[in-house]
Amino acid sequence: MPQLNPEFFVSQLFWLAVFFTFLFVFLWRVSLPRIATVLEKRQNKIDENLSSAKELQEQAMEIEKKINDQINKAKLETDEKIKETINALQENVSSQLSSLDKDLEKKVSDAEKEILKSKDDQMKNINNEIVNITKLTVGKITDIELSDNELNKVIETHKGNFN
Amino acid sequence: MAAKDSPLKQFEIDPISNIELGGYNISFTNSSFAMLITVLVITLFLTFTVNTRSIIPSRMQLISELMYNFIAQLLSDTVGDNGKRYFPFVFSLFMFVLIGNMVGMIPYQFTFTSHIIVTFALAAVVFIGVTILGFINHGIKFFTFFYIPGVPFYMHPLLIPIEVISYLSRPISLSVRLFANMLAGHTLLKVFAGFVVSMPFFTGVFPLAFIVALTGLEILIAFLQAYVFAILTCLYINDAYHLH
Numbered sequence: 001m002p003q004l005n006p007e008f009f010v011s012q013l014f015w016l017a018v019f020f021t022f023l024f025v026f027l028w029r030v031s032l033p034r035i036a037t038v039l040e041k042r043q044n045k046i047d048e049n050l051s052s053a054k055e056l057q058e059q060a061m062e063i064e065k066k067i068n069d070q071i072n073k074a075k076l077e078t079d080e081k082i083k084e085t086i087n088a089l090q091e092n093v094s095s096q097l098s099s100l101d102k103d104l105e106k107k108v109s110d111a112e113k114e115i116l117k118s119k120d121d122q123m124k125n126i127n128n129e130i131v132n133i134t135k136l137t138v139g140k141i142t143d144i145e146l147s148d149n150e151l152n153k154v155i156e157t158h159k160g161n162f163n
Numbered sequence: 164m165a166a167k168d169s170p171l172k173q174f175e176i177d178p179i180s181n182i183e184l185g186g187y188n189i190s191f192t193n194s195s196f197a198m199l200i201t202v203l204v205i206t207l208f209l210t211f212t213v214n215t216r217s218i219i220p221s222r223m224q225l226i227s228e229l230m231y232n233f234i235a236q237l238l239s240d241t242v243g244d245n246g247k248r249y250f251p252f253v254f255s256l257f258m259f260v261l262i263g264n265m266v267g268m269i270p271y272q273f274t275f276t277s278h279i280i281v282t283f284a285l286a287a288v289v290f291i292g293v294t295i296l297g298f299i300n301h302g303i304k305f306f307t308f309f310y311i312p313g314v315p316f317y318m319h320p321l322l323i324p325i326e327v328i329s330y331l332s333r334p335i336s337l338s339v340r341l342f343a344n345m346l347a348g349h350t351l352l353k354v355f356a357g358f359v360v361s362m363p364f365f366t367g368v369f370p371l372a373f374i375v376a377l378t379g380l381e382i383l384i385a386f387l388q389a390y391v392f393a394i395l396t397c398l399y400i401n402d403a404y405h406l407h
Contacts (some may be wrong), residue, residue: 002175003279003346008194010187012176012280015195019202020285023259028251031209035231038224039217045218 130155170353174255174277174346194281197273201262208282209258230258236394241397245404252292253400257393258287264345264385268378273364276388277345279338297403337395341388348381 099105138146165195178190209230212223220228234254238246246253259278267274277282297305310319355377358370 001170003277005176006226007174008178008188008190008192009280011178011189011192012275012278013284014187014189014195015182015191015198015208016275016281016284017290019195019198020259023202023205024252024255026206027258031206031227031255033229034213034216035209036214038218038220039228039231040398041216044220058338068276098179 127152127155168357170350170357171242173349173353176278185230194275194278197266197275198265200272201259201266201275204266205258205262207300225274231252237394238397241394242277242401242404246397246400249400253393255394256289257389260285260341260387260392261389265382266391267345267349268382268385274345274349276341277349282338282342283334285392286334289337289399290334293396293399293403296400300404301406305403306404308402311407333399337392340390344384344388348384350376352377 131148134151134155135146135148137146176192176194178192179196181188181190183189199349208223209227212221212227215221215224217224231254234257235250238250238253242249248327263276264274266272267276295307308325309330311322311326314322352374353371355374359374361367362370
């Protein structure tokens with residue numbers, strides 16, 4: 001078994017020491033710091049991006065909040081405006097309605113008065129007609145000439161009967 | 164044993180250039196060459212893929228980052244915050260074993276992790292380092308690591324020696340695990356490769372198919388053993404911080 005031949009033990013150990021020491025020092029001083037720098041740089045970049053993303057998100061949330069506030073404010077304002085307009089319209093309508101009512105009432109009462117007046121007039125005419133017809137009828141049937149006053153008296157007394 | 168066709172011949176060390184220092188033979192061998200390739204692959208890959216240092220990584224850069232995060236995660240899961248300062252060491256260890264194993268999967272390439280002396284040296288560094296760390300963190304109290312609380316007192320004479328032995332056998336188990344896996348896998352591949360040649364007619368196709376499947380398994384084991392080496396190192400470091 002060549003492994004157990006001590007002839008080259010010293011040589012093996014010597015070159016192992018040389019090469020491994022070189023490797024260790026080189027990696028320790030040159031290669032590993034390089035890789036560590038790259039990894040650190042990347043980590044920093046990632047952290048930076050993450051923090052800026054977080055910042056942007058916060059800003060976005062703030063803006064969204066502002067927008068919502070403004071929307072709410074606008075909604076409230078519109079609601080108030082709508083209410084005001086409705087109230088104003090209602091007042092307007094009710095005042096107009098009341099004035100119309102008054103007008104109508106006045107017109108109705110005027111018409112009633114006129115009707116009453118014309119009724120009276122008609123009644124008077126009817127009385128005159130009755131007097132004339134009675135006078136004429138009585139004159140034709142008999143020869144009695146009746147005065148208007150007498151006839152009027154009779155009609156007055158019997159007015160309730162034919163009204 | 165090291166005959167011409169022996170499946171163990173692949174583990175033989177051939178000097179490329181003979182060097183001697185202070186009476187010791189420190190020849191640059193095929194094993195040293197594999198280590199050199201491994202170190203070059205790791206350093207060049209990790210350096211050039213991250214060269215642009217781009218925030219959005221290229222695929223190659225992503226591989227480096229994944230390896231980095233893999234070991235960093237492993238350390239933080241097992242040791243916690245204390246583990247950060249051992250990251251370069253554990254990462255180097257993991258990459259060295261992993262790429263060493265992978266380089267060994269290249270045909271005709273030497274596998275230095277299949278040599279017990281190499282794996283034992285790595286495990287010994289871990290063991291000695293962790294023991295020193297334990298004494299630095301806890302001083303003489305580190306010996307209470309071998310004392311298991313909540314056990315009947317008459318069990319201690321039995322348990323304390325067991326704990327001591329298991330602690331001392333850590334470098335052996337750590338190194339032998341890696342060494343044996345690599346040795347067995349490569350030997351098996353070689354044995355079946357021998358069958359491909361020696362079997363008559365087309366029947367050599369069957370061991371060839373087996374080799375293909377086994378190569379996939381060996382690549383998995385190459386990764387797994389590197390991972391096990393790294394995670395056990397992490398656990399030992401954790402033990403040096405948290406006694407029972």
